[in-house]
Amino acid sequence: MQLNVPTLVLVDIYILALVGILMLHAWRRGRREPTLGYLAAALLLGVLGTVLVSALRGVGMDVVPLVLGNMVLHLSAAMTWTALRVFTGRQPHLPGICAGAAIWALLCLNPAFYESLTVRVAASSLITVSYTGLGAFELWRSRKNLEVAYLPALVLTLFHMAFYLVRIVVDRGMPFDHALASSGDGASFFSLLIFETLLYAIGIAFVTLAMVKERAELKFRAAAYCDPLTGVGNRRAFMTTGEYLVESCEHRKEPVALLLCDLDHFKRLNDNYGHASGDEALVAFTRIAVGSMRKQDVFGRIGGEEFACLLADADDEAGAQVAERIRREFAELPFQAPGELSVSIGIVSSKEGGYDLFNLLALADDALYAAKDKGRNRIQRYPAD
């Protein structure tokens, strides 16, 4: 099928401009996220480059489409690479951004290069392959830290690179003649080229926007589930992961133990040594408790000076052992004055409380209350005497 080149170019310009403006809008709305800014620049430079390369073909000013137009298109490719680079956490590389356009300008100073359509097509494709390859490389080398679905962007980029590699071998170029533009030698590959480049531009804009949105969502979710002082999960996180753990223990017919820990006389500690010292005590307790947990256990700060530990495959005896270790280590911590740090811990297991986290929490709270009542700095299993 032969596609009409001028029509395709017009469609290409309109769609790229529309996506570019939408990306600019997303950049402004998204707190000027640099990745979207570079992507918007890539799309709008793509529009300018396409206008320069196409509109002024064969009208006696070949230097504009051939030299300037292609330089702008190479800058556009560099911007797409930079968008992916910035997304992976690296700084833009200014010499790298300018290199493609500069190399093209230098090559055009050579009359043999300027006159040979085949060599120009090969060089232009090679520059595009380099920038696209760099974009894929940025994603690949950061894949372990990205935490978002990067594969669509990687596959799209590799496909675009492969297309331009094929172009080096297959394409003999579009001659600079309007009469040949829709039917002449090279027109069919050229129309395919416009088509592929347009799909790539839309595709990479869409998947990169999706990656940026996914990352923002992860950041908000982490903030909503994390206690900023201690870095562990807050009550919401504990309840969500805790319920899941309780359910899976029930499913495997394993016991589960809950420890409810409350630092003793914490108000007094704050009043005597200041809020910063109180914070230090909270962080120190977290360190000790987390150090006593296994990977499959769940721990969280569920209130001001209240923490909860859910131990998988542990009965109340195992829970009491862990609780006693935490209590002892915390009480032995060197602090402002000896005996200032202590914790009371209520313990309940699924043997008494069943596999309902709310019920376990209520029973552990009873045990904790009894521990406080008996003088604090102690562990207490449910049911209390």
Ligand SMILES: Nc1nc2c(ncn2[C@@H]2O[C@H](COP(=O)(O)OP(=O)(O)OP(=O)(O)O)[C@@H](O)[C@H]2O)c(=O)[nH]1
């Ligand atoms: N430093 C600090 N203090 C906090 C934080 N969150 C809550 N608190 C304080 O923890 C104290 C808790 O006091 P209470 O509930 O009376 O409990 P308590 O003094 O530990 O008494 P008992 O639990 O009965 O031993 C309050 O003074 C809160 O201001 C925090 O993030 N940092």
